[in-house]
Amino acid sequence: MAEGLQLMPVEAIASAAGAAPLEITVSKFELLRELTATQGVVERKTTIPILSNYLFEAAGDKLSLTATDLDLSLRTSCVAKVKKEGACTIPARKLHDYVKLLPDADITIKLLENHWVSIRCGRSNTKMVGMARSNFPSLPTFPTAGVVKIPSQVLRSMIAKTGFAIASEESRYTLNGALMVLKPESITMVATDGHRLAHIERGGGKFEGVSGEMKTLVPKKAMDELKSLLDSTDAEEIEFAKDESTLFFRIGQRLLTSRQLTGQFPNFEAVLPKDNNKSITVHGEELSAAISRVAQFADERSRAVKMRLEKGELKLSASSTETGESEDSIEIDYNGDMIQIGFNAQYLLDFLKAAGNGDVKLEFKDSQSAGQMRPAEGEEYKYRYIVMPMRI
Amino acid sequence: MSVSSPTLAPNPWLRILDALEKKINRHSYDTWLKPTRYSHSSGGTLFVWVPKPEFCQVGDKYADLIQEALDNLGLEYQEVKFVPPGDDPAATPVRHDGGLSAYSAPATHPSQSRFDWDGAAQLNPRYTFDAFVIGSGNQFAHAACQAVAERPSKAYNPLFLYGGVGMGKTHLMQAIGHEISKRQPQLGICYVSSEKFTNEMINSLRYDKMTSFRDKFRNVDVLLVDDIQFLAQKERTQEEFFHTFNALHESMRQIVIASDRSPKELAEIEDRLRSRFEWGLIADIQAPDLETKVAILQKKSEQEKVTLPTDVALYIASNIRSNVRELEGALIRLVAHSSLIGAEITLPYTQQVLKNFIDSQARKVTIESIQKSVAEQFGLRLVEIKAKNNSRAIVYPRQIAMYLAKHLTEASLPEIGRQFGGKHHTTVLHSVEKIDGVRKTDKDLNRLLNKLTEQLGG
Numbered sequence: 001m002a003e004g005l006q007l008m009p010v011e012a013i014a015s016a017a018g019a020a021p022l023e024i025t026v027s028k029f030e031l032l033r034e035l036t037a038t039q040g041v042v043e044r045k046t047t048i049p050i051l052s053n054y055l056f057e058a059a060g061d062k063l064s065l066t067a068t069d070l071d072l073s074l075r076t077s078c079v080a081k082v083k084k085e086g087a088c089t090i091p092a093r094k095l096h097d098y099v100k101l102l103p104d105a106d107i108t109i110k111l112l113e114n115h116w117v118s119i120r121c122g123r124s125n126t127k128m129v130g131m132a133r134s135n136f137p138s139l140p141t142f143p144t145a146g147v148v149k150i151p152s153q154v155l156r157s158m159i160a161k162t163g164f165a166i167a168s169e170e171s172r173y174t175l176n177g178a179l180m181v182l183k184p185e186s187i188t189m190v191a192t193d194g195h196r197l198a199h200i201e202r203g204g205g206k207f208e209g210v211s212g213e214m215k216t217l218v219p220k221k222a223m224d225e226l227k228s229l230l231d232s233t234d235a236e237e238i239e240f241a242k243d244e245s246t247l248f249f250r251i252g253q254r255l256l257t258s259r260q261l262t263g264q265f266p267n268f269e270a271v272l273p274k275d276n277n278k279s280i281t282v283h284g285e286e287l288s289a290a291i292s293r294v295a296q297f298a299d300e301r302s303r304a305v306k307m308r309l310e311k312g313e314l315k316l317s318a319s320s321t322e323t324g325e326s327e328d329s330i331e332i333d334y335n336g337d338m339i340q341i342g343f344n345a346q347y348l349l350d351f352l353k354a355a356g357n358g359d360v361k362l363e364f365k366d367s368q369s370a371g372q373m374r375p376a377e378g379e380e381y382k383y384r385y386i387v388m389p390m391r392i
Numbered sequence: 393m394s395v396s397s398p399t400l401a402p403n404p405w406l407r408i409l410d411a412l413e414k415k416i417n418r419h420s421y422d423t424w425l426k427p428t429r430y431s432h433s434s435g436g437t438l439f440v441w442v443p444k445p446e447f448c449q450v451g452d453k454y455a456d457l458i459q460e461a462l463d464n465l466g467l468e469y470q471e472v473k474f475v476p477p478g479d480d481p482a483a484t485p486v487r488h489d490g491g492l493s494a495y496s497a498p499a500t501h502p503s504q505s506r507f508d509w510d511g512a513a514q515l516n517p518r519y520t521f522d523a524f525v526i527g528s529g530n531q532f533a534h535a536a537c538q539a540v541a542e543r544p545s546k547a548y549n550p551l552f553l554y555g556g557v558g559m560g561k562t563h564l565m566q567a568i569g570h571e572i573s574k575r576q577p578q579l580g581i582c583y584v585s586s587e588k589f590t591n592e593m594i595n596s597l598r599y600d601k602m603t604s605f606r607d608k609f610r611n612v613d614v615l616l617v618d619d620i621q622f623l624a625q626k627e628r629t630q631e632e633f634f635h636t637f638n639a640l641h642e643s644m645r646q647i648v649i650a651s652d653r654s655p656k657e658l659a660e661i662e663d664r665l666r667s668r669f670e671w672g673l674i675a676d677i678q679a680p681d682l683e684t685k686v687a688i689l690q691k692k693s694e695q696e697k698v699t700l701p702t703d704v705a706l707y708i709a710s711n712i713r714s715n716v717r718e719l720e721g722a723l724i725r726l727v728a729h730s731s732l733i734g735a736e737i738t739l740p741y742t743q744q745v746l747k748n749f750i751d752s753q754a755r756k757v758t759i760e761s762i763q764k765s766v767a768e769q770f771g772l773r774l775v776e777i778k779a780k781n782n783s784r785a786i787v788y789p790r791q792i793a794m795y796l797a798k799h800l801t802e803a804s805l806p807e808i809g810r811q812f813g814g815k816h817h818t819t820v821l822h823s824v825e826k827i828d829g830v831r832k833t834d835k836d837l838n839r840l841l842n843k844l845t846e847q848l849g850g
Contacts (some may be wrong), residue, residue, distance in 0.1 A: 192507070194506045194507055195504055195505075195506055195507070197507065262600070262601055262603060262604060264601075264604055266507070268507075270508075271507045271508065299502060302502040302503075302504065304502035342502060344504060368505070368577070370507070386507075388504065388505040388506055388507055389505055390502045390503060390504045390505065391502060391503045391505065391577060391578075392502045
């Protein structure tokens, strides 16, 4: 809820611009870029009207934009000619859609009476209905101590390989978030929805500012935003910090804050398989293609496919009363006992997509135990994926 | 031919199944035979389709009965073969037009298993239905538990089990957990003692983590709560449990509760909770009779891979009068002793090894035994000691009995008063103090008290 945000002091840059009516000129290109980057944070349906608006603050030679849904907030900025310092709020979606349609020229934004905002660009002249800047929630301040620098590409890769496994709605036993564990020499990320678990670890780094083990639960929405921000940034490192209630991620000139998740991350170490003695190595893409094909004929709801390991052959099959049945097989180097095990096809495909090209190693124990999958080559990442089977 | 239409004659396997159904208990029949299907016949062999490879053992298990059915029905098959799907192409169900049937498995819905973070894994692997010895004292409770395990939230909800110490409540409760997780792996099972529930709640309150506490307990599919009597006087916990109970019950999730006494006797639990316990089925577990105790000992010794002669089993069973836990304790003591010394288990050996164990058993002092001893000593009848009669001849022995009761048992003054026919606790206190004083000066009384104390084994 709002507690974390409203109680914190307002940032210096904003307070200076509190009373005065802002007037700025900014290039469409710059503005649109920032508007697009922050759209994801604004909630479509919100009961609090001010949250549908951006907060614009102008000071010095910068225009700062802030968007928030009370759990997550994103603050960014771009270069602007500030004629009069000040602040205002503008409907986020409407502004984005409108600015997109403007020509590539300079846009002049001016706060008018009654919180209306004038937007001029070329021959286009618009006045939008805004809201009082004072209604906008204040943001927490980035902590001065305990800041950890994480290489952007590392974090980006880890999120890509685990984010999909986070539970998508309020489901039992798990949190709607991933666990990030920072140690002086390594970073680990774990995500699960109770049926499958993705775990990735990268050692060999040096994370200053981390003593012992720093565990953080990152909410799903924050993970998603982080991913988009990391995808579009040039910054080599991101700065991460947290206080009792908030997480902070500073990427370049953008600051993402997120309410911390309360609760206990499930005891995932207890379910990491230890004695999966039946293993094979297959080509990831080949397996993915085969699964996709047979999955076309799997029961729509459960998406159950059967995997059968035999000497020299991996058989995949699926069937449903409505559509029929399909079988596929892959040649494998396997000489162990036969095992037949069912899985949700989507869970398998999610991993194979994240694992990328190359071979993957599949390790099983029996038809009731979790299977483990990982890329065959070590690389600098230790990536493993554990899936619970289906009883078919 | 996996569908039998009313106009067609039943296939041979169906006829055999019919015969078997009458001879096999419903539970086993439903589990092992009902899911099988007739496949085809060829060359004097009857092929039966089974859903999983494990079912192939059905042939061995019921070989005699199947043969009997074949003979009685006059079916001429040399053998019956059980074939799992995919194994033998010849066994795949074939339609009348010769094509492969599109759906070769019976309609068991695929169910996604989940990680077992901290649910069913907590269950003691020894506490399964298989390991439970059924006797007249626990038959009803056992049947109720099985029903719940087979159809969670549809049979009896809530299920309230109660019985004295060491009667098997926890065993049965956890057996439900094991069974459900076996049959329906997608269900989340949580086993807690009410003490753990209380502690977790207190912790969550303290660290402001009530949301995740509620998340945990209100989202399970099966909640097994042991020793509910420990919620007595814990108002906040009872309130939380009340809400948890409602949340689960309303969303058709199974609740099983174990207690050391019936709901009506749970005096210090709120009415609204108590009444909820009485909503479903209440099953009590009584002390096992001699035969059951012998069976338990034999089963347990089998598990420990030790041969227990019948006379030894009878001896232990007859002399351990209290609960199953003590029974098993005696057995473990015996087995350990014999394996450490390397001695053979015989009756004389057992009598020697368990001498103190059994002695201490027999000597458990109760208020009643005190009353009996004192009454005997003074030539009175038990009823007189407990009566309201205040004549000197009865008061004095009564005071002695109360004194001994206070010193030899754990009973409180009010409890003693109740046992003596509803005497006020101050009366008891007065008696205790009086006798205490007199014994210091009266040597005869002192000697008498010592004698009685020794007799009673305190």
